[in-house]
Amino acid sequence: MTPDAVSRLNHGRRRYTETVLLSLVACHECDLLHEKHELAVGEVARCVRCNAFLYSNKPNSIDKALAVSLAALIMFVVANAFPFLAISVSGNSQSISIVSAVFALSDGGMWLLGLLCFGFILLIPLLRVIGLLYLLLPLRFGYRLPGSELIFRGIVAMSPWSMMEIYLLGAVVALVKLASMANIELGLSFWAFALLNLLSALAAQMVDTHTLWDFLIHSRGGKDAIVNGGHRV
Amino acid sequence: MKTAAECGLVACPACGTITRTILQAQTAPPRCQLCFARLHSRKPMSLQRSWAWLIAGIIAYIPANLYPIMFTTVFGDSQPNTIVGGIIVLLELESYPVALVVFVASVVVPILKFVAVAYLLISIQRKFAHNRYERTRLFRMTEFIGRWSMIDVFVVAILAALVQIRSVAQIEPGLGATAFGAAVIFTMLSALALDPRLIWD
Numbered sequence: 001m002t003p004d005a006v007s008r009l010n011h012g013r014r015r016y017t018e019t020v021l022l023s024l025v026a027c028h029e030c031d032l033l034h035e036k037h038e039l040a041v042g043e044v045a046r047c048v049r050c051n052a053f054l055y056s057n058k059p060n061s062i063d064k065a066l067a068v069s070l071a072a073l074i075m076f077v078v079a080n081a082f083p084f085l086a087i088s089v090s091g092n093s094q095s096i097s098i099v100s101a102v103f104a105l106s107d108g109g110m111w112l113l114g115l116l117c118f119g120f121i122l123l124i125p126l127l128r129v130i131g132l133l134y135l136l137l138p139l140r141f142g143y144r145l146p147g148s149e150l151i152f153r154g155i156v157a158m159s160p161w162s163m164m165e166i167y168l169l170g171a172v173v174a175l176v177k178l179a180s181m182a183n184i185e186l187g188l189s190f191w192a193f194a195l196l197n198l199l200s201a202l203a204a205q206m207v208d209t210h211t212l213w214d215f216l217i218h219s220r221g222g223k224d225a226i227v228n229g230g231h232r233v
Numbered sequence: 234m235k236t237a238a239e240c241g242l243v244a245c246p247a248c249g250t251i252t253r254t255i256l257q258a259q260t261a262p263p264r265c266q267l268c269f270a271r272l273h274s275r276k277p278m279s280l281q282r283s284w285a286w287l288i289a290g291i292i293a294y295i296p297a298n299l300y301p302i303m304f305t306t307v308f309g310d311s312q313p314n315t316i317v318g319g320i321i322v323l324l325e326l327e328s329y330p331v332a333l334v335v336f337v338a339s340v341v342v343p344i345l346k347f348v349a350v351a352y353l354l355i356s357i358q359r360k361f362a363h364n365r366y367e368r369t370r371l372f373r374m375t376e377f378i379g380r381w382s383m384i385d386v387f388v389v390a391i392l393a394a395l396v397q398i399r400s401v402a403q404i405e406p407g408l409g410a411t412a413f414g415a416a417v418i419f420t421m422l423s424a425l426a427l428d429p430r431l432i433w434d
Contacts, residue, residue: 021251024237025249025251026244029369029372029429030236031430033236050369050429090401092399092401094395100394101391104390104394113410116414121387149270166381166384173331173388174387174391177322177388179328181402
C-alpha cells in the first residue's frame with residue numbers, strides 16, 4: 001500500500017470515529033442529553049427531566065461485585081444440592097428440591113411452562129452469575145476475555161427474566177396454604193436459596209451497568225484507543 | 234434541554250455511547266463502535282409490537298381465569314381450583330396478608346398492567362403533552378412490578394411437586410396455569426417493547 005493510500009484510509013477512519021461523542025450521556029428513558037460530570041464517591045447522577053438513573057461512582061465496585069458473585073455461585077450449588085421443602089401428613093412424608101417444581105409442571109403435561117420456569121428460576125440466574133464472573137474475574141486483574149461485550153449485553157437483557165426472588169415468595173405462599181393441613185419442614189436448601197436471593201440483590205447494588213461498561217472499555221485501553229485505533233479486540 | 238435525537242445523535246442501547254446518526258447510517262447494519270450492539274434511536278416498531286403483546290396478554294388472561302390452575306385431590310375427591318378460588322381458600326384459612334399478596338399479584342397487577350400499558354400506548358399515539366413525568370413513572374412501575382405476577386405459577390408448581398402423597402392428598406397443575414403464565418410473559422414483553430422515550434417525543 002502506498003503511503004498516500006494509508007493516509008487516505010486513516011483519514012477516512014478518523015472522520016468516521018470522530019462521531020463518537022465521549023463527554024455526553026443520553027437518558028435511556030427520555031433521551032435527554034446531559035454533559036458527563038466527575039462524581040464524588042457514592043454520588044448518583046439522575047436525569048434532570050424524568051429522574052431516571054444515569055450513572056454513579058461506587059468505590060471498589062469490581063472487588064465487591066466479584067466477592068458477592070463468587071458467594072452467589074457457591075450458594076447456587078448448595079441451594080440445588082439439598083432438600084428444599086418437606087411435608088408430612090399422617091406418617092407419609094414428601095421432600096422436594098428446587099427443580100422438583102419444574103418436573104411437577106412437565107409431568108402434569110405442561111412441559112412448555114415447565115421449560116420456561118426452568119429458565120426463570122435456574123438456568124437464567126446461573127448464566128447471569130457465571131457470565132458476571134467471566135467478566136469480573138479478568139477485569140479485576142486489568143484484562144478481558146473474548147466476547148465480554150456480548151456476554152455483558154446478554155446479562156443485562158436477561159435481568160427481567162431472572163425470577164428467583166419471585167419463586168422464593170411463591171414457596172412462602174405455598175407453605176402458608178399447607179400449614180394448616182400438614183407438618184412443614186424447611187430444608188437446608190431453602191435457607192441457601194434465601195441467602196442466594198440476598199446475594200444477587202447485593203450484586204446488583206454493587207456495580208451498575210454504566211460503571212461496568214467503563215471498566216470493560218478501559219480494559220481495551222480506553223475509549224480513545226478503541227476509537228482512534230479502530231481495531232476490534 | 235435537547236434530546237439526543239433532536240441533535241442528530243443516537244445513544245447505544247447497551248453501553249450508552251453517543252454516536253452521530255447521519256454517519257452511522259452509512260454502515261449497515263449500524264452498530265456501536267465500543268460494544269458492537271445494534272444501534273437504534275427508538276426501539277424499532279415499538280408501538281406495534283407493544284400493542285400486539287398486550288392484546289395477546291389480555292386474550293391469554295381469559296382462559297387463565299376460566300380454567301382451573303390446579304386440581305386438588307383429597308382422599309380420592311378431586312376438586313378444580315381457579316385463581317380466584319385459591320384466594321378465597323386463603324381467606325378462609327384467615328391468612329389475610331398472604332391472601333392480599335396473591336390477590337395483588339394475580340388479579341390487581343395484571344389488570345392494572347393491561348390498563349396502564351394501553352393508556353401509555355394511546356397517550357403516545359394521540360401525542361398527549363401533559364403528565365409526561367407521571368407517565369414515565371407509571372411506565373417504570375409497570376416494568377418493575379409485572380414479573381411478580383409469576384408468583385401464582387410458582388405456587389402451583391411447588392404445590393404440585395410437594396403434595397404428592399398417594400391415597401391422602403395430591404395436587405396436579407391445570408391448564409389455567411399455562412394460560413396465566415402466558416398472560417404474564419406476554420405483558421412483560423409488551424412493556425419491554427414499549428419505548429418510554431416516545432412519551433417525550
